[in-house]
Amino acid sequence: MFTRIVKMEFQAEEVTSFLENFEQVKHKIRSFPGCKHLKLLRDKDDPTIFFTYSRWTSVDDLEHYRSSDLFRSVWANTKPKFRVKAQAWSVDVVHESE
Numbered sequence: 001m002f003t004r005i006v007k008m009e010f011q012a013e014e015v016t017s018f019l020e021n022f023e024q025v026k027h028k029i030r031s032f033p034g035c036k037h038l039k040l041l042r043d044k045d046d047p048t049i050f051f052t053y054s055r056w057t058s059v060d061d062l063e064h065y066r067s068s069d070l071f072r073s074v075w076a077n078t079k080p081k082f083r084v085k086a087q088a089w090s091v092d093v094v095h096e097s098e
Contacts, residue, residue, distance in 0.1 A: 001036065001055055001056065001057055001058075002055070002056055002058075002059070002090055002091065002092050003053065003054070003055050003056075003090070003091050003092070003093065004052070004053075004054045004055075004056060004062060004088065004089070004090050004091075005051055005052070005053055005088065005089045005091065006051065006052045006086055006087070006088045006089075007049065007050075007051050007086060007087045007088070008049070008050050008051070008052070008078070008082060008086045009046075009048060009049050009082060009083050009084045009086075010048045010049075010050070010081050010082060010083060011048070011081060011082070011083045012048050014080075014081035015047065015048055017081065018050070018078060018081050021074075021077050021078065022040060025070070025073075025074050026038060026040070028070055029054075029065075029070070029074070032061075032065050032068070032070065033061060033064070034056050034057040034058060034060075034061020034062065034064065034065065035054060035055070035056060035061070035065065036055045036056065036057060037053075037054060037055035038052065038053075038054045038055075039052070039053040039054070040052055040053075041053060048083070059090070062090070
């Protein structure tokens with residue numbers, strides 16, 4: 001299992017549209033094979049910056065999602081709304097405490 005973090009910076013006028021679309025597709029992403037968790041986070045200081053935090057069973061599962069029709073349609077809707085190119089990281093947990 002690993003975590004995928006994607007930072008997205010939107011044009012201010014596109015934030016509402018992004019949030020509306022995310023609301024419509026989040027359950028589809030969450031139920032995609034291999035996706036175990038999906039969270040949308042918003043920067044406390046800049047309301048146009050968002051992060052997706054998702055947990056995946058394997059890299060193959062993430063790659064399968066990234067090559068799916070679902071991802072292509074989500075990305076086609078989301079990408080034009082950016083003010084800068086999105087950044088993404090795949091990370092492993094080194095330490096976790098509750």
